[in-house]
Amino acid sequence: MLQTAHLETDVHTCYHCGDECNSTIIPFDDKEFCCDGCKVVYELLSENDLCTYYTLDNRPGISVKDPIASARFQYLNDPKVQQQLLDFQNDSVSKITFSIPQMHCSSCIWLLENLNRLNAGVTDVRVNFLRKEAALTFEHGVTNLAQVVELMAHIGYEPQITLADMEAPAPKQDRSIYYKLGLAGFCFGNVMLLSFPEYFGGLQHSFGRFFGWLNVLLALPVFFYSARGFFTSAWQGLQQRIINLDVPIAIGLLALFSVSLYDIATGRGPGFLDSFTGLVFFMLIGKYVQRRTYDSMAFDRNYTSYFPIAVSVLKNGQELPTSVKELQKGNRILVRNHELIPADSILMRGTANIDYSFVTGESVPVARVAGEVIYAGGRQLGEGIELEVVKEVSQGYLTQLWNHANFKKDEKQTVENYANAVGKYFLSVTLLIAAGALWYWVPRDTDMAIEAFTSVLVIACPCALSLATPFTLGATLRIFGRQKFYLKNSGVVEAMAKADTVVFDKTGTLTEPSAAEINFIGHPLSSQEEQLVRSVLKHSTHPLSQRLYSSLKGNPQPVLEFLEKPGAGLKGIVGDTLIEIGSGTWVNADFTSSSDVRQTRVYISLDGKVRGYYMFQNVYRKGLKELVQELGKTKKLAVLSGDNDSEEARLREFFGPDAEMLFNQSPMQKLEYINHLKAQGRSPMMIGDGLNDAGALRQSDVGLALTDNVTGFSPSCDGILDAHQLTKLAHFIRFSQTSLRLILAAFGVSFVYNIIGLTMAVMGEFTPIVSAILMPVSTLSVISFAVLSVKIAGRRAGLR
Incomplete structure (x- = not known):
């Protein structure tokens, strides 16, 4: 029985x-x-x-008591439905982003990212845990969308597909941080209120135990819900044999709560639950700010406010540069050679040759004819094409390209890891001090030994350290954003601070694309011939091509067999005439260079006959000389140009005799130069236009794309800088160095409080009133120091 x-x-x-x-x-x-x-x-x-x-989490699975009927998902095989849901589709693969609210732990992430082992048609899954999203790529020749969704539902992760997804999909935000923060704030305020009698010793005899148990009731939801993330992160770190900053935080919070519970249960004292709830509250504020910081760094918060790119909208036969955020369904747009398609569109005119390597990793261009859909993220190779937008701008999808693994660099320790690196040593020192206190007091006073040991664990909680980085970075990026300087991720901040070599592209970077004196030397062109030349120039995004296109007149005509070779020239057939435009070598010109000629030349050939060349007197950007002089004080400088060396003398006036200058450089040669610098142990920063310099930008430790009004967005760069802000580049570099120093200074402020608190803890003088004052003051001091110091530093640097 x-x-x-x-x-x-x-x-x-x-x-x-x-x-x-x-x-x-x-x-x-x-x-x-x-x-x-x-x-x-x-x-x-x-x-x-x-x-x-x-093994990754305890009982990680999702209950699947309800049977999954295959017929439920047959509607996903409808091409019209797929057109609304899919991010991208070509002849072999499809890409889609699912919202998966059931995702809750590391096991979920692991299983979803290994979905290909359950369905061979799935080739790639990338999970965004904070957004509860999974970006999935599958081969529709092997499987289909309905089968993929059915499999996910079968294992307990059925995607959330609603009517709203068919219209305008918007990612659902994880609002748990708000609930945790609100609960912790409510409990913290009430625990502080109930602890006032203990602070002043007036009512502890009559109501102390009663208030103590009320504080326990208020602290329990904070411990089990609000603070759960810190314990989970610490445990996952230990499972991976990593001591992150959450390990000492978890130890400190656990000690603080356990000691308080023991003191209240035995009547020894009121405990430290006011400090416990307060610390959780302030750290959650840090987590919230950290999330906002990461959102801004990942360009997820508001894409259109970060990317200063535009597209040419055709209205009444004219090209109107229009911001991407203003692009609407039904707009007719012109996409030139090497420009990205910003939104899903239908090809209306021209021959499309689309490079989808940013999307699929496949570099072979795909031909498209009039009437076919072209997806956002493809790059046109060849003549300019006219498209009609059929979907709203795929901002979130272009953001995925910007952050795609294909364009991530092998980054060393980033600024976010400063705190984790400090955390390892912090934990070791804390445990040594705690053990030392225990060793000292045990022979003298056992009760004091236990109190000193636990007090060290309590007071040494490195909560302020965890707040220093997100608050400092958040303030730094807000200042950069106001200056129209947008970084890709937090690693760029440290890379900028460590860069010792600055490499400039010349055309479109050092020169002003919209200003130049242009003269034609040779056999004059008729107005009809100028119209033919202008027709070919229309399809190029090179700064010289656009400058010459603007100076010529005539209505552009259709171009056949358009070809552009970066760093050399372009050609195409207009009517029955072969037009070749570019360097003397490109058009096979018989020319001689004179050392006193300082103009950039663009040669013109019609049907194989060289007619002459346009001379460009470059206009360099205002403030360039001052910028170069400032950078030259601490950095090695270099200039890489695809043009000839006719401008070397003028550039030497800016850069001086020590700068390295290389001309007639192809995109591959620029990339090889960057690799050569890195092989020498240098840390290069490349400033280019983001088009012909894509390889060099990607290979550099920091690749910054300069943008004017209309430009080709390149995922290869690490940041985008408004061209009018180029003269502030030295200020930005210095400010990135200042930001790192301020993070370390904020660590120092935290250490000062920890030293004071640890001294009192070892001496056995750590009391509830000391805890109630010292811990919140420490946290608030670090937060205030981080925000105010960055603001003051920005003001002193002239960045407001």
């Missing part, structure tokens, strides 16, 4: 989802499951050697 009673009260939990097996227990493989659905999922994972899923 006793054994039977024990079995009846024993609680059985499902091995897969962790739910209680209230009715029938289904045994399988020495494990218990609550339903056939969970058992089938386990079998599926086991057969595909995916049971690591269960």
Whole structure:
């Protein structure tokens, strides 16, 4: 009877989802499951050697008690539905972004990213845990959208697909941080209020125990809900044999709560629950600011306010440069050679040759004819094409390209890891001090030894350290953003601070694209011939081409067999005439260079006959000389140009005799020069126009694309700088160095408080009133120091 009673009260939990097996227990493989659905999922994972899923988190699975009917997802095979849902589709692969609200732990991420082992048609899955999203790529010749969604539903991660997704998909925000922050703030305020009698010793005898237990009730939801993320992060770090900053934070919070609970239960004292709830509250503020900071760094917060790119909209036969954020469905746009398609569109005119390497990784261009859909993210190679926008601007999708793994660099320790690096040493020192206090007090006073030991763990909680980085970075990026300087991620801040070599492209970077004196030397062109030349120039995005295009007159005509070779020239057939435009070598001109000629030349050839060349007297950007002089004080300078060396003398007036200058450089030669610098142990920063310099920008430690009004967006760069702000580049570099120093200074402020607190803890003088004053003051001081110091530093640097 006793054994039977024990079995009846024993609680059985499902091995897969962790739910209680209230009715029938289904045994399988020495494990218990609550339903056939969970058992089938386990079998599926086991057969595909995916049971690591269960080792990453305790009971990670999602209950799948309800059977999944295949017919539920047949509507996803409808081409019209797919057109609304898919981010991209070509002859072989499709890409789609799912919202998966069931995602809750590292096991979920691991299983979703290994979905290809359950369905061979799935080629890539990238999970954004904060947004509860998964960007999935699959081969529709092997599987289809309905089968993929059915599989995800079968394992407990059915995507959330609603009517809203068919119209204008918008990512759902994870609002748990707001709930945790609100709960912690409410409990913190009330615990402080109930602790006032203890601070002043007036009512502790009558109501101390009663208020103490009320504080415990208020602290429990903070411990189990608001602070859960810190404990989870610390545990996951330890599982991966990594000591992140959340490890000492978790130890400190656990010690603070445990000591308080023990003191109140035994009547020894009021505990430190006011400090516990306050610290959780302030750290959650830091997490919130950190999320906002990361959003801004990842360009997820508001894409159109960060990318100063525009597109040429055709209205009444004229080209109107229009901001991407103002592009609307139905607009007719012109996309030139090497420009990205900003939104899903239908080809209306021209021959499309689309490079989708940013999307699929496949570099072979895809030909498209009039009437076909061209997806956002493709880059046109060849003549300019006219498109009609059929979807709103795919801002989120272009953001994915910007942050795609293909364009990520092998970054060393970034500024966010400063705190984690400090955390390792902080934990070691804390434990040594705690052990030292215990060793000192045990022979003298056992109670004091325990109090000193726990007090060290409590007071040494490095909460302020965790706040220094996000608040400092947040303030820094806001200042950069106001100056129209937009960085790709936090690693760029440190890379800028460490760069010791600045490499400039010349055309379109050092020169002003919209200003130049242009003269034609040779056999004059007729107005009809100028019209033919202008027709070919229309399809190029090179700054010289655009400058010459603006200076000529005539209505452009259709161009056949357009070809542009970066760094050389372009050609195309207009009517029956072959037009070649570019360097003397490109058009096979018989020319001689004179050392006193300082103009850039663009040669013109009609049907194989060189007619002459346009001479460009370059106009360099205002403030360039002052910028170069300032940078030259601390950096090695270099200039890479695809043009000839006719401008070298003028450039030497700006850069001086020590700067390295290379001319007639192809895009590959620019990339090789950057690699050569890195092989020498240097840290190069490349400033270019983002088009012909894409390889060099990507290979540099910092690649900045300069933009004027209309430019080709390049995922290869690390940041975008408004051309009118180029003269402030030296200020930006110095300010990035200042930001790193301010983070370390904020660490120093935190250490000062920790030294004071640890001294009092070792001496046994750590009391509730000391805790109530020292801990919040420490946290607020670090936050205030981070924000105010960055603001003051920005003002002194002239960045407001």
